[in-house]
Amino acid sequence: MTVDNGAHPPLRIAGRDVARSLTASIDDLASAVAARLADEMPIYRALPQREIEAIAFRCIELFTTLLAERRPARDSELAEPRNTAARRAEEGVPLEAVLHAYHIGVEMATASLSGGARPEDIDDVLVVNAMVLDFLRRLSIAVSSAYFDERQIMESQKNSGRRSLMSALVAGEDLDAVVTRTGLRLAPKYLVLSLAIGENDDERRLGVNGTVAARRKLRRLQGELDRITGEPALTVIDSSGGLALVPCPSSAPDWEQLRAVVDRLERALGAQLHAAGAVAQPADVPAAVEQTTDILALVTRSNRAPGLYRLVDVLLDYQLSRPSAAQRELAALLGPLGGKPELMQTLEAYIASGLNRRATAASLAVHANTVDYRMRRVLELTGLNPTDPADLPYIGAALVALRSVG
Structure with a gap:
């Protein structure tokens, strides 16, 4: 939509100059918008009604100017809706409620203009509708952007505080100082x-x-x-x-x-x-x-x-697994199996299976006789018998110690 001041006569619907008509009813309309918001959305009841009326007034006032000048809103003219959206974000008002509020305001303003429209008003009605859609699009983009920017800042500050608190907790630092600085509680x-x-x-x-x-x-x-x-x-x-x-x-x-x-x-x-x-x-x-x-x-x-x-x-x-004088000695019991990964793997699988040779064989995809052979080799090399209950505590302890000393 292009600016074309003075090139067109005023927009008229039902014999009324729409910009002048909207200006004349702006006070009552702003009050009606605030009342409807409080009635339809409980979260707006908790906000100062005078502030909501003032915001509705200035939004409708801006749209009146756009109608009179038959042009789109400039970015600079949307500064207040952006600032308001940032405040709503800080107050925890959901974005959908913020956008819904602006849609209600524009909807009510548009309804007040189009009442009594006649067939001969179709051209001006179409122009007004196009301007309404353009205004809502620009307004929604500005409000959403400001809202998300504020939420991102808030989340960044919150996350920064959480990171500081976590660092202090893990490091054993002065927690009182961090709590005071971040406002977070322990x-x-x-x-x-x-x-x-x-x-x-x-x-x-x-x-x-x-x-x-x-x-x-x-x-x-x-x-x-x-x-x-x-x-x-x-x-x-x-x-x-x-x-x-x-x-x-x-x-x-x-x-x-x-x-x-x-x-x-x-x-x-x-x-x-x-x-x-x-x-x-x-x-x-x-x-x-x-x-x-x-x-x-x-x-x-x-x-x-x-x-x-x-x-x-x-x-x-x-x-x-705790470091001790005995740990390395325990690990050394299985030292002879070093360089023989198939024996070590089979021994660990055999212990994990509860000394079940068939389950061990299945887990390793080998024959059960292969498991028997490897267990005999473990006995020959280490002197510890995986099938002897007396040797099992030493083998289990040696495996843990070996993993720990790595």
Whole structure:
């Protein structure tokens, strides 16, 4: 639409100059718009009605000017709707409510102009309708852009505060200073989760953008973590895993429910998920992070099934994996198997199967006699008999120690 001041007579509908008619009714119309908004959208009842009336007045006033000059709105003339949209974003008013409010205002203004339109008014009615659509388009773009810009700023500030809080918790820094600076509050306790995530089908599929697939996976993960207690989780996570601190109430969590949550998480991600968890008060988070990191490394190195693990689930292995004078000596018991990966693989599979030679053979895709032969070779080389109950504790401890000293 082009500016053409003075080139056309005033737009008229039902014998009325539409711009003058709108100017004459602008006060009553602005009040009616504010009343309808409060009636139809409860969130607008909580906002100052005088402010809403003033915004409606200036919006209708701008449209009146555009009708009189038969031109589109300039960007500079939409500064106030943009500023208002930013305030609504800050107040938490949904964008759909903001846009709906402007549509109601323009709709009511347009209805007041078109009443009593006659067949001979068709040309001017079409021009007015075209100007209405153009005004709404420009207004919606300006309002949406300003709203999202403000939300992005707010989210960036919030995320920055969360990152600062998480860093302080993990590092054992002065938490009071961070809380004062960010305005965030400390939870009574945190569920500390160290996570290892496998690839899902989207990431493996040829022709799929791996970055997009990974981001989609992370959004699902963050959403599920936030739902554990209804509080946003503090996270440092990429597509392969990371660390999450989930705010908890003072009572102890139900670990069976948490196991179910981790199982649900795995299904939502479409990928294997190993998690190591512990609950700690804010001051004890650094120690809990160290512990869950060690537990996660232990369960992934030993090829345990996906799921949630606590210290109580891996007590013996955890203790044997701690550095000590005995650890290297235990690992050395299996030293003769170095350079013989087929023997080590078969021994681990045999222990994991509960000493079931047929299950071991099936997992390795070999004959059961091959398993027997390899177990005899283990005995010959190490002096430890995998079929002798007396030797099994030493073999199990040696496997854990060997994985730990790597």
